[in-house]
Amino acid sequence: MTVFNNLIVTAVAASLWSAASTNNGGKAEVGSLIQSNGRAKSNVHLETLRVPRASELVAERLRSLIVMGKVATGDSLPSEKELVNQLGVSRATLREALRMLETEGLIATRPGPKGGIVVLRPDAANLTRSLALLLQLEETPFEIIFEARRLLEPLCASLAAERATPPEIEQLRQQIEIMRQSVGNVSSYVAAQLSFHLTVINAAHNDVLRLYTISVGEVISNQTASVGLTETEQLIGLKAVEGILRAILGKNGKLAARRTESHLHGFETILLQRLAVAKN
Amino acid sequence: MTVFNNLIVTAVAASLWSAASTNNGGKAEVGSLIQSNGRAKSNVHLETLRVPRASELVAERLRSLIVMGKVATGDSLPSEKELVNQLGVSRATLREALRMLETEGLIATRPGPKGGIVVLRPDAANLTRSLALLLQLEETPFEIIFEARRLLEPLCASLAAERATPPEIEQLRQQIEIMRQSVGNVSSYVAAQLSFHLTVINAAHNDVLRLYTISVGEVISNQTASVGLTETEQLIGLKAVEGILRAILGKNGKLAARRTESHLHGFETILLQRLAVAKN
DNA sequence: ATTAATATAATTGTCTGACAAATAGACCGA
DNA sequence: TCGGTCTATTTGTCAGACAATTATATTAAT
Numbered sequence: 001m002t003v004f005n006n007l008i009v010t011a012v013a014a015s016l017w018s019a020a021s022t023n024n025g026g027k028a029e030v031g032s033l034i035q036s037n038g039r040a041k042s043n044v045h046l047e048t049l050r051v052p053r054a055s056e057l058v059a060e061r062l063r064s065l066i067v068m069g070k071v072a073t074g075d076s077l078p079s080e081k082e083l084v085n086q087l088g089v090s091r092a093t094l095r096e097a098l099r100m101l102e103t104e105g106l107i108a109t110r111p112g113p114k115g116g117i118v119v120l121r122p123d124a125a126n127l128t129r130s131l132a133l134l135l136q137l138e139e140t141p142f143e144i145i146f147e148a149r150r151l152l153e154p155l156c157a158s159l160a161a162e163r164a165t166p167p168e169i170e171q172l173r174q175q176i177e178i179m180r181q182s183v184g185n186v187s188s189y190v191a192a193q194l195s196f197h198l199t200v201i202n203a204a205h206n207d208v209l210r211l212y213t214i215s216v217g218e219v220i221s222n223q224t225a226s227v228g229l230t231e232t233e234q235l236i237g238l239k240a241v242e243g244i245l246r247a248i249l250g251k252n253g254k255l256a257a258r259r260t261e262s263h264l265h266g267f268e269t270i271l272l273q274r275l276a277v278a279k280n
Numbered sequence: 281m282t283v284f285n286n287l288i289v290t291a292v293a294a295s296l297w298s299a300a301s302t303n304n305g306g307k308a309e310v311g312s313l314i315q316s317n318g319r320a321k322s323n324v325h326l327e328t329l330r331v332p333r334a335s336e337l338v339a340e341r342l343r344s345l346i347v348m349g350k351v352a353t354g355d356s357l358p359s360e361k362e363l364v365n366q367l368g369v370s371r372a373t374l375r376e377a378l379r380m381l382e383t384e385g386l387i388a389t390r391p392g393p394k395g396g397i398v399v400l401r402p403d404a405a406n407l408t409r410s411l412a413l414l415l416q417l418e419e420t421p422f423e424i425i426f427e428a429r430r431l432l433e434p435l436c437a438s439l440a441a442e443r444a445t446p447p448e449i450e451q452l453r454q455q456i457e458i459m460r461q462s463v464g465n466v467s468s469y470v471a472a473q474l475s476f477h478l479t480v481i482n483a484a485h486n487d488v489l490r491l492y493t494i495s496v497g498e499v500i501s502n503q504t505a506s507v508g509l510t511e512t513e514q515l516i517g518l519k520a521v522e523g524i525l526r527a528i529l530g531k532n533g534k535l536a537a538r539r540t541e542s543h544l545h546g547f548e549t550i551l552l553q554r555l556a557v558a559k560n
Numbered sequence: 561a562t563t564a565a566t567a568t569a570a571t572t573g574t575c576t577g578a579c580a581a582a583t584a585g586a587c588c589g590a
Numbered sequence: 591t592c593g594g595t596c597t598a599t600t601t602g603t604c605a606g607a608c609a610a611t612t613a614t615a616t617t618a619a620t
Contacts, residue, residue: 331582360571391572393571394570397572
């Protein structure tokens with residue numbers, strides 16, 4: 001298996017993509033080789049030197065410890081006092097580094113004995129935060145976010161139809177069973193339906209797609225207060241997920257995708273209805 | 281247009297999704313309403329109280345300033361000294377908050393006069409970092425990441441076929457023209473091709489999809505050193521993007537998607553070849 | 561007059577030491 | 591056994607100082 005080689009992700013990784021993200025309209029910037037003073041320009045091109053802060057170096061060191069698995073999830077890092085001794089930096093510098101790692105979702109800190117700096121396993125929540133921040137700044141309309149989910153989750157369903165393992169299929173069955181028994185109990189029903197969706201997403205067996213689909217889903221549910229569902233709507237939803245499961249069982253990816261898309265569309269319709277009502 | 285309501289993204293936003301992300305296998309945890317001591321359990325459910333740090337509150341305040349547009353991108357925030365005065369916290373606390381915002385891509389700091397704390401417009405780079413971190417920890421194989429791009433970018437192409445504006449189409453034409461003229465000059469050719477891809481992604485007019493597609497692309501190109509292309513390969517690539525543009529012009533989304541998928545697949549094949557060679 | 565060196569001032573970066581706050585556990589008493 | 595109190599550990603916050611960086615003004619040299 002080909003996995004990552006460069007283990008450390010630096011914040012300043014200058015890539016072709018990020019460099020070109022500021023789209024200049026496609027005009028090639030070749031540039032003259034002669035400077036204004038007439039002297040021939042040297043060929044060597046040195047990028048501007050970024051002098052790293054001590055706190056950044058500390059963050060890198062600790063991050064690599066975590067990423068390389070030198071400390072396991074749930075374990076504690078040495079206390080601030082020890083880290084200060086070992087690293088030879090001041091506590092202020094160390095703490096700035098800790099705040100960086102914390103925002104990356106890699107650690108959490110708690111005061112008191114048995115507290116300290118514990119290593120976390122970052123999950124989609126960080127992606128969700130980044131995404132939400134970007135969408136807020138762009139003032140992205142809700143419809144666009146919905147559309148993205150309507151495009152992504154069917155992809156997952158389609159892959160799941162090809163790849164779902166027997167245990168996963170059994171899980172899907174159970175979740176539908178719980179939904180069926182929960183009709184009338186909104187919170188329980190919604191929770192089970194959510195589990196169903198997550199299982200489908202997992203069954204696609206593509207981490208990137210999983211993280212993306214979950215994060216866009218989280219953005220949506222963070223923005224839409226929990227919405228009530230009538231019993232009729234619950235029964236419709238139940239039928240829908242049953243159809244999705246049947247398509248997955250039949251290994252019919254296209255059908256699973258189509259049904260997932262339509263299921264999501266139905267849910268969005270309900271949601272927009274409620275929002276419209278709430279506005280008046 | 282329905283846009284975001286809750287303007288501030290807090291790090292502890294407890295959502296249905298994030299709560300359920302730790303999949304428990306679908307078993308509903310209804311729980312008994314009677315505690316072991318026999319007393320009736322109250323209905324009110326209070327979440328554990330998170331005592332926020334001063335530095336977190338400071339970060340929130342400054343973040344909201346930026347997100348609500350009180351300070352424009354490129355502007356400077358007050359100096360640390362002033363902020364310390366205005367906010368009534370110590371410099372250490374303030375600086376921890378600044379490191380958090382910096383990690384979120386919202387600000388950058390530089391020493392010296394005319395330096396200070398400048399507001400940035402965060403871009404996909406943050407998403408890219410989060411994603412790369414997660415994929416490293418999961419030890420996600422390269423093939424999965426490629427697959428994700430092969431699924432996402434065709435989606436963009438498909439939407440672009442429906443939505444590309446005349447200026448965008450003109451841009452695509454120009455970028456292809458540059459590619460044609462650059463055959464033989466690898467770096468120039470690759471840059472133009474990249475611009476083409478980015479324009480297609482933009483032309484999909486879906487921010488979420490754009491951010492996702494760009495970030496997965498960045499993850500890939502960060503991991504694969506720039507790869508040389510023979511002249512033959514460049515000509516094949518040229519044909520491919522011409523085909524994509526024709527499909528977009530014909531507003532044939534399915535065709536545009538299929539051709540994009542095949543184009544990416546071809547590129548991956550070359551890339552894997554080079555990697556295999558480099559290994560020996 | 562132009563250029564190069566130097567001083568100056570503003571801002572962030574780092575260090576030190578101290579104290580406050582939170583918290584787990586031990587100890588003690590009713 | 592149940593509370594309360596004390597104690598020790600760890601993070602959270604503060605205050606003040608100095609170092610490093612850098613734009614600008616000043617001065618000196620050619």
